[in-house]
Each structure stands twice: as C-alpha cells, then as structure tokens.
Amino acid sequence: MYPKTSYDGNILTIYLKGEIDHHTAREIREATDSLIQLNKPSVLRLDFSGVTFMDSSGIGLIMGRYRMMLLYGGSTKAVNVPESLERIMNLSGLGALNIIEQGGELYEAAK
Amino acid sequence: MKLQNEVSFTFDSKSSNEAFARSAVGAFILGLDPTVGELNDIRTAVSEAVTNCVVHAYGDTIGKIYINVKIFEGGTVTIKIRDKGCGIENIDKAMEPLFTTAPGNERAGLGFAVMQSFTDNVKVRSKPNAGTTVTLTKKLSLRVNNA
Numbered sequence: 581m582y583p584k585t586s587y588d589g590n591i592l593t594i595y596l597k598g599e600i601d602h603h604t605a606r607e608i609r610e611a612t613d614s615l616i617q618l619n620k621p622s623v624l625r626l627d628f629s630g631v632t633f634m635d636s637s638g639i640g641l642i643m644g645r646y647r648m649m650l651l652y653g654g655s656t657k658a659v660n661v662p663e664s665l666e667r668i669m670n671l672s673g674l675g676a677l678n679i680i681e682q683g684g685e686l687y688e689a690a691k
Numbered sequence: 692m693k694l695q696n697e698v699s700f701t702f703d704s705k706s707s708n709e710a711f712a713r714s715a716v717g718a719f720i721l722g723l724d725p726t727v728g729e730l731n732d733i734r735t736a737v738s739e740a741v742t743n744c745v746v747h748a749y750g751d752t753i754g755k756i757y758i759n760v761k762i763f764e765g766g767t768v769t770i771k772i773r774d775k776g777c778g779i780e781n782i783d784k785a786m787e788p789l790f791t792t793a794p795g796n797e798r799a800g801l802g803f804a805v806m807q808s809f810t811d812n813v814k815v816r817s818k819p820n821a822g823t824t825v826t827l828t829k830k831l832s833l834r835v836n837n838a
Contacts, residue, residue: 601706664727
C-alpha cells in the first residue's frame with residue numbers, strides 16, 4: 581500500500597488507509613519516512629479519515645514521525661481522526677501534544 | 692455463569708495473522724449484537740494481546756498462539772490468548788504504561804494499558820521460558836434480549 585499524498589512545497593499530507601496494526605505499521609512507516617526524506621516538509625499532516633482500525637502500533641507510528649519531524653525542524657499533525665480512533669488517541673496522551681486537528685480534504689476526495 | 696458458546700483456534704505467530712485473530716474473535720461475538728464501540732474495543736484489545744505474543748513472546752522465532760473465546764449467559768465474554776514463548780519476568784512492570792522492552796521498534800508501551808481500558812478486566816499469568824496467558828473479560832450491553 582503506497583499511500584495517497586499531497587505536497588504543496590511546505591505541507592506534506594499523507595492519507596493513511598485501512599487497518600493500522602503492528603504488521604501494517606512497518607510498511608506505512610517505510611513509505612512515510614521516504615516521503616519525508618524526499619520532500620523535507622515543514623509540516624507533516626497524517627490524515628486518518630481513511631483508517632478503519634488502529635491499535636497502539638498507530639500511536640508508535642505517530643510518535644516516531646513526530647520525533648523525526650522535530651529533527652528536521654518541522655511539526656506533525658494527526659488530522660481527521662475518526663470517532664472510533666478517538667479513545668486510543670486520548671489514552672496515549674497525544675492530545676496533550678496538541679497535534680490532533682480536523683480539517684482539509686478527506687481520504688475519499690484526495691487524489 | 693452458564694456457558695453459552697465457545698470457540699478455540701490456533702495460529703502461527705506471524706504478524707500477518709494479527710488481523711485474522713481480531714477479526715475471528717469479532718466475528719464470533721457478532722451473534723451477541725455488540726455495539727460498534729464494543730466490537731471495536733474487543734478487536735483492539737485482542738490485537739494488542741496477539742501483538743505481544745508476536746513481538747515479545749516469540750521474538751524472532753515463530754511459535755503457536757492459542758485463542759479461546761467463551762460467551763456466557765448475560766453477555767459476558769472471556770477471551771484467553773496464550774503462548775508458549777519466553778514468558779514475563781515481572782508482570783507488574785510489563786503492565787506499566789509506557790514500559791516497553793522494544794522501543795527500537797516504535798512500540799509505544801501501551802499494549803496492556805489499552806487492554807485494561809478497552810475491557811472490564813485483564814488477567815495475566817506468566818512463567819519465564821514457559822509462556823503467558825492473558826484473559827480479557829468484557830460484559831456486552833445486550834441490546835437484544837437473547838439470553
């Protein structure tokens with residue numbers, strides 16, 4: 581699965597889809613990291629509108645990208661998080677980092 | 692509590708089987724007409740327990756993971772996830788939020804915290820070099836009276 585993306589020279593949006601677990605997180609991580617290294621965006625937006633399931637592997641995935649973007653001097657946002665994922669996001673303490681947002685094009689509309 | 696229905700299955704500790712395991716448990720309890728939230732809670736908790744078997748219990752080797760699901764009268768479900776892997780030295784430590792022995796793999800250390808938050812009870816029995824059994828218990832709301 582290579583994710584849908586959009587990049588405007590500053591903000592890189594990666595549209596994640598399907599189920600995020602320990603198995604799928606590795607592939608998503610590799611695809612995401614190569615896109616970050618290629619584009620060196622100042623803001624990384626991980627869009628969750630196409631995600632139907634996520635366990636704590638998804639939290640590790642977000643935290644890892646958050647740290648990576650900090651090294652590049654950039655920031656990370658988790659956007660359009662479906663209601664079904666809110667509980668696990670809140671449990672992880674990601675809310676306190678102030679990186680969860682709504683807005684922008686959703687998975688279905690993105691190219 | 693009277694046992695109403697039961698299923699057991701065994702599979703290899705391959706990460707590609709994580710999706711199969713949570714889906715199989717989810718499919719088995721569908722007859723209880725769980726809410727979307729309850730189903731998601733159970734699928735998530737099972738995914739965490741199975742991932743622990745894959746990542747920690749068996750590590751670089753492949754072993755068997757045993758799952759047993761019981762449905763009791765009144766809508767209580769117990770899910771036993773058992774492995775014959777390395778076992779846990781210190782269960783209290785392993786269950787501490789953010790504690791992980793595999794930080795390099797971007798494991799958040801939240802597996803047990805998620806299981807505890809998404810079910811009503813989590814019981815862990817483990818013996819080093821013998822294996823671990825995690826028992827998850829959750830009472831479903833039973834919107835349809837099928838007891």
